[in-house]
Amino acid sequence: MQxxxxxxxxxxxxxxxxxxxxxLVQLMEIAGLAVAQVVTKEYPxxxxxxxxxxxxxxxNNGGDGxxxxxxxSLFGYEVTIYYPKQSKNxxxxxxxxxxxxxxxxxxxxxxxxxxxxxxxxxxxxxxxxPVRGIFKEIFNHINSLKVPIISVDIPSGWDVEQGYLQDxxxxxxxxxxxxxxxxxxKNFKGIHYLGGRFIPxxxxxxxxxxxxxxxxxxxxxxx
Amino acid sequence: MQxxxxxxxxxxxxxxxxxxxxxLVQLMEIAGLAVAQVVTKEYPxxxxxxxxxxxxxxxNNGGDGxxxxxxxSLFGYEVTIYYPKQSKNxxxxxxxxxxxxxxxxxxxxxxxxxxxxxxxxxxxxxxxxPVRGIFKEIFNHINSLKVPIISVDIPSGWDVEQGYLQDxxxxxxxxxxxxxxxxxxKNFKGIHYLGGRFIPxxxxxxxxxxxxxxxxxxxxxxx
Numbered sequence: 001m002q003x004x005x006x007x008x009x010x011x012x013x014x015x016x017x018x019x020x021x022x023x024l025v026q027l028m029e030i031a032g033l034a035v036a037q038v039v040t041k042e043y044p045x046x047x048x049x050x051x052x053x054x055x056x057x058x059x060n061n062g063g064d065g066x067x068x069x070x071x072x073s074l075f076g077y078e079v080t081i082y083y084p085k086q087s088k089n090x091x092x093x094x095x096x097x098x099x100x101x102x103x104x105x106x107x108x109x110x111x112x113x114x115x116x117x118x119x120x121x122x123x124x125x126x127x128x129x130p131v132r133g134i135f136k137e138i139f140n141h142i143n144s145l146k147v148p149i150i151s152v153d154i155p156s157g158w159d160v161e162q163g164y165l166q167d168x169x170x171x172x173x174x175x176x177x178x179x180x181x182x183x184x185x186k187n188f189k190g191i192h193y194l195g196g197r198f199i200p201x202x203x204x205x206x207x208x209x210x211x212x213x214x215x216x217x218x219x220x221x222x223x
Numbered sequence: 224m225q226x227x228x229x230x231x232x233x234x235x236x237x238x239x240x241x242x243x244x245x246x247l248v249q250l251m252e253i254a255g256l257a258v259a260q261v262v263t264k265e266y267p268x269x270x271x272x273x274x275x276x277x278x279x280x281x282x283n284n285g286g287d288g289x290x291x292x293x294x295x296s297l298f299g300y301e302v303t304i305y306y307p308k309q310s311k312n313x314x315x316x317x318x319x320x321x322x323x324x325x326x327x328x329x330x331x332x333x334x335x336x337x338x339x340x341x342x343x344x345x346x347x348x349x350x351x352x353p354v355r356g357i358f359k360e361i362f363n364h365i366n367s368l369k370v371p372i373i374s375v376d377i378p379s380g381w382d383v384e385q386g387y388l389q390d391x392x393x394x395x396x397x398x399x400x401x402x403x404x405x406x407x408x409k410n411f412k413g414i415h416y417l418g419g420r421f422i423p424x425x426x427x428x429x430x431x432x433x434x435x436x437x438x439x440x441x442x443x444x445x446x
Contacts, residue, residue: 019324020321020324020325021317021320021321021324022321023248023314023317025246025248025249025252026248026252029248029249029252029253030252030256033253036439037439040438040439041439044438071439073424074420074421074422074423074424075438075439091246094244094246097244098243098244098245101242101243101244101423102243102423102424102425103424103425197297198297199297200297200324200325201296201297201325201326202325202326215263215267215298216259216260216263216264216294216298
């Protein structure tokens with residue numbers, strides 16, 4: 001498996017939207033859908049998983065969470081979006097409206113953590129520590145719970161290259177790396193998926209990425 | 224199974240982009256991906272299918288074909304897009320650029336029909352006959368071939384409510400209805416899939432749609 005530095009991850013994202021002309025809307029739709037598919041694989045409704053909390057951060061990782069929430073709702077889950085610091089980005093605002101009209105609550109204050117699983121879509125590959133403000137409190141609280149946690153791209157608060165340092169999500173059960181895994185999760189011991197099946201072959205070869213997707217699947221387990 | 228009239232199909236599309244605030248980009252991405260998944264299911268590479276021709280029409284059905292082409296290329300097929308009457312729509316233009324940069328040829332004149340399968344993404348639910356101009360010729364030619372045909376939403380040239388009348392794709396092997404099947408395919412005898420898993424539950428109930436998707440799947444066979 002090839003692990004990306006933070007710089008490589010940022011450049012990859014820039015190339016997808018620059019040279020390869022993907023729109024944020026497209027990438028976010030496919031990334032969020034992949035996260036939702038991982039949730040259904042690991043925490044299926046038939047096994048009693050129903051209530052999913054999605055913690056969304058202020059950037060694009062949060063946007064992936066918003067899309068994931070919409071698909072999970074379509075798949076039959078009871079979804080709550082916890083979105084304390086909302087983005088002003090036009091598309092992210094649209095994603096919120098889509099959720100609200102589909103009766104998925106988007107809340108800015110949380111009183112209960114009684115969920116069957118929590119999707120951590122707070123920080124992604126562009127995160128630079130330390131964790132501050134409301135998210136520090138939230139992570140501390142989550143770290144005291146036993147509810148399963150699915151992290152999007154990297155467990156939030158981890159250094160993108162060095163992994164867990166001193167704050168952030170301590171215990172991540174399932175990780176879905178988007179595009180390719182980052183250096184910081186090289187020693188990750190939980191269940192690890194890959195998603196974001198939009199990497200052009202040329203870019204895959206250039207970065208020596210290993211993308212072991214089968215047939216038409218949007219996610220693949222890599223450990 | 225519930226079959227939509229043309230008027231219902233048009234209203235459903237308007238509601239998705241109006242009341243439910245989906246963008247065309249989102250709907251097209253998921254529809255095109257679903258079509259690509261159907262192609263991989265029915266004509267897998269492992270069974271010797273490799274060269275796929277995608278016939279794209281001037282409207283949104285053609286856009287679904289463009290997205291399908293990108294995913295099929297990512298899935299390992301050798302894709303050619305035949306797009307004789309191109310749309311001026313900004314997103315459709317972007318989809319073409321995405322294909323070209325990923326080395327998928329987008330051509331406006333076709334000399335050979337030697338493909339393992341043809342995706343018919345010419346006309347969809349808003350089509351009103353008769354078939355005219357270049358497409359009349361293309362359909363006539365395709366009708367003389369034996370290559371498998373996968374139609375997007377409805378076999379092109381069919382009346383959306385009455386089915387095959389006098390011109391259009393006579394022999395469709397695989398059909399993927401988007402959102403819900405239209406009245407015109409009620410007696411369709413080929414392999415029939417449903418795709419476009421973005422219908423809000425409220426809309427599904429209002430239209431009494433039957434959407435038998437399993438878990439996190441984006442396509443489902445309905446016959």
